[in-house]
Amino acid sequence: xxATTDLVDLEEFFADPEFAVPTISPDGTGIAYLAPAHGxxxxxVRGIDQDHSEAVCVTHDARRxxxxxxxxxxxxxxxxxQDTDGNEDWHLHRVDLDNPGEPAVDLTPMDPGSRVIGxxxxxxxxxxxxxxxxxxxxxFDTFRIDVATGETTLHREQDEPGDTVLLDRxxxxxxSTSLTADGTVAISAIExxxxxxxxxxxxxxxxxxxxxQPQQVTADGRGLLIGSYQDGDDLRLVRIDHETGEETVVAxxxxxxxxxxxxxxxxxxxxxxxxDRRTGEVLAARFVGDRPHxxxxxxQFAEVHTQxxxxxxxxxxxxxxxxxxxxxxxxxxxxxxxxVTWFYDHTTGDARLLFRAYPDRDPxxxxxxxxxxxxxxxxxxxxxxxxxxxxxxxxxxxxxxxVHGGPWYxxxxxxxxxxxxxxxxxxxxLQVNFxxxxxxxxxxVTAAIGEFAGRMHDDLIDATAWAVDRGYADPDRIxxxxxxxxxxxxxxxxxxxxxxxxxxxxxxxxxxxxxxLRTLPPFGRAHFAANWYRYVGNPDDPxxxxxxxxxxxxxxxxxxxxxLLVAQGATDVRVPRExxxxxxxxxxxxxxxxxxxxxxxxxxxxDNPENRIRLYRAIERHFAEHLGRRRADxxxx
Numbered sequence: 295x296x297a298t299t300d301l302v303d304l305e306e307f308f309a310d311p312e313f314a315v316p317t318i319s320p321d322g323t324g325i326a327y328l329a330p331a332h333g334x335x336x337x338x339v340r341g342i343d344q345d346h347s348e349a350v351c352v353t354h355d356a357r358r359x360x361x362x363x364x365x366x367x368x369x370x371x372x373x374x375x376q377d378t379d380g381n382e383d384w385h386l387h388r389v390d391l392d393n394p395g396e397p398a399v400d401l402t403p404m405d406p407g408s409r410v411i412g413x414x415x416x417x418x419x420x421x422x423x424x425x426x427x428x429x430x431x432x433x434f435d436t437f438r439i440d441v442a443t444g445e446t447t448l449h450r451e452q453d454e455p456g457d458t459v460l461l462d463r464x465x466x467x468x469x470s471t472s473l474t475a476d477g478t479v480a481i482s483a484i485e486x487x488x489x490x491x492x493x494x495x496x497x498x499x500x501x502x503x504x505x506x507q508p509q510q511v512t513a514d515g516r517g518l519l520i521g522s523y524q525d526g527d528d529l530r531l532v533r534i535d536h537e538t539g540e541e542t543v544v545a546x547x548x549x550x551x552x553x554x555x556x557x558x559x560x561x562x563x564x565x566x567x568x569x570d571r572r573t574g575e576v577l578a579a580r581f582v583g584d585r586p587h588x589x590x591x592x593x594q595f596a597e598v599h600t601q602x603x604x605x606x607x608x609x610x611x612x613x614x615x616x617x618x619x620x621x622x623x624x625x626x627x628x629x630x631x632x633x634v635t636w637f638y639d640h641t642t643g644d645a646r647l648l649f650r651a652y653p654d655r656d657p658x659x660x661x662x663x664x665x666x667x668x669x670x671x672x673x674x675x676x677x678x679x680x681x682x683x684x685x686x687x688x689x690x691x692x693x694x695x696x697v698h699g700g701p702w703y704x705x706x707x708x709x710x711x712x713x714x715x716x717x718x719x720x721x722x723x724l725q726v727n728f729x730x731x732x733x734x735x736x737x738x739v740t741a742a743i744g745e746f747a748g749r750m751h752d753d754l755i756d757a758t759a760w761a762v763d764r765g766y767a768d769p770d771r772i773x774x775x776x777x778x779x780x781x782x783x784x785x786x787x788x789x790x791x792x793x794x795x796x797x798x799x800x801x802x803x804x805x806x807x808x809x810x811l812r813t814l815p816p817f818g819r820a821h822f823a824a825n826w827y828r829y830v831g832n833p834d835d836p837x838x839x840x841x842x843x844x845x846x847x848x849x850x851x852x853x854x855x856x857x858l859l860v861a862q863g864a865t866d867v868r869v870p871r872e873x874x875x876x877x878x879x880x881x882x883x884x885x886x887x888x889x890x891x892x893x894x895x896x897x898x899x900x901d902n903p904e905n906r907i908r909l910y911r912a913i914e915r916h917f918a919e920h921l922g923r924r925r926a927d928x929x930x931x
Contacts, residue, residue, distance in 0.1 A: 321616060334356055359902070381865045382867055503732075512574070530546035545589045579591060601643070630658075660709075670752065694921070716917070775801070788856040797857045862893075871892070891909060
């Protein structure tokens with residue numbers, strides 16, 4: 295790799311990719327993907343042997359980019375999800391591939407506050423899909439929708455807000471998962487003929503703050519696949535038998551967790567479980583590691599996997615095949631070259647590069663993401679990633695600690711536009727999977743119980759101390775930046791430890807924990823027992839509310855003297871604008887300078903390119919002013 299000191303234009307990091315989210319059609323003759331049109335991400339379709347110049351743009355959204363789309367079993371129609379300005383009220387829209395210029399049809403007109411959360415084909419009735427949506431505000435019922443006509447029929451009602459009924463490939467109810475008051479999950483078998491339920495076992499609890507994931511019925515309908523720690527520390531993929539409740543391991547890797555992050559954005563992020571498109575059989579499972587690990591389960595897929603691995607020095611990300619399982623479209627996760635997509639024909643052995651997300655970018659101008667590890671002050675092992683600027687001596691650099699959201703998420707090896715942008719500007723970038731982050735074992739996630747504004751914050755301070763001790767970071771030039779929980783962490787950084795950070799960026803972050811929990815969408819409250827209530831507290835309990843107030847940055851705002859940038863989406867339903875307004879108003883009332891960016895057409899994060907670029911221009915200025923610009927031997931100020 296050739297090091298470079300050239301500045302890369304900010305727009306190159308934060309513009310929409312030229313190609314993203316590729317999939318192959320069920321019959322293997324077409325490819326769909328997202329690409330820019332009308333200033334936004336839209337869906338394009340082309341023949342398997344065509345290039346982009348021959349592709350057809352089949353959606354025409356000019357207000358907000360599309361993220362999720364679906365092929366149907368009818369070659370005439372395609373579906374996609376869209377909300378309004380980031381409010382997360384997702385509707386399902388249909389486009390006619392025979393008449394791509396026609397306006398899309400909303401198949402799910404609903405009242406505000408209702409949304410679609412899942413779409414699947416319905417094999418017993420070709421041309422029909424199953425859709426999960428909450429026309430009843432607290433209940434996500436299952437509906438059948440005729441794609442051509444839009445006719446909608448109730449398929450199954452949800453019994454309780456915390457219940458999930460899991461269907462087999464023919465749409466029959468086979469299992470249910472029910473949340474209990476203590477946060478555990480009761481798994482029951484359902485007799486499809488009678489609807490009777492039979493308790494099989496209880497699983498989960500605080501070690502599953504995002505719920506027991508994944509949850510999918512096996513191809514034969516007689517088993518349920520879930521992630522389980524069983525009696526150990528590692529999350530495994532297991533099968534629960536419909537008749538006996540017996541639990542057997544399908545895939546496990548010693549010392550590694552099943553990677554369930556893809557369940558949060560199916561089809562866009564790599565899945566926890568790769569399955570055969572036609573049969574539903576498990577092909578492979580994905581595990582967390584210094585680099586993600588694919589554990590192959592199906593012997594026939596092993597042959598395909600071997601050939602796919604030869605195409606890139608990255609790690610397989612998303613996979614899409616035709617129904618024959620012979621034609622594949624595969625993306626690769628890579629720390630310096632994002633969104634590389636290949637086509638592979640297993641029958642002929644032919645393979646060709648379809649596209650790169652950023653075709654004009656030289657991967658050698660990007661910085662490697664290096665796995666690092668160190669103990670927290672109480673001895674808990676911590677894992678993270680360090681990205682150092684190319685061309686700079688890795689000594690005494692300004693450092694930005696980038697804190698992930700969730701907090702039940704995890705940073706992973708792969709391309710990070712934040713890390714690459716900041717490294718290109720001359721900063722060392724440290725990302726740490728503090729306690730509570732998923733992917734590092736049962737002990738690691740449950741160590742965060744009761745530790746908001748406690749040891750979770752200590753982990754971040756310990757991470758920066760490690761970077762200083764190793765000589766990477768200048769202790770007087772450390773910044774902190776994060777979104778959502780990461781924004782909360784940034785606010786804690788400048789309240790709990792006001793002398794530690796020289797600059798901070800709070801992006802859609804929580805400032806008041808009790809108010810935050812009270813304003814979350816009501817349909818989610820049935821799921822709080824194993825996460826927010828267990829880890830942080832229930833604001834309906836006065837003693838717990840008082841503790842939550844004490845752990846909230848808003849109650850410590852008078853300690854803030856660190857230069858702060860706050861960014862907020864006006865339509866955010868997860869962390870409402872009030873969370874940022876309150877802390878900004880408090881600072882301004884005391885005459886403390888704070889820069890505040892609000893995007894009126896954004897929700898929980900800035901999606902539109904012009905808003906992202908506006909945000910990162912502000913971040914660039916903020917850190918340049920308070921952490922120091924790039925050194926003179928790298929580039930001019």
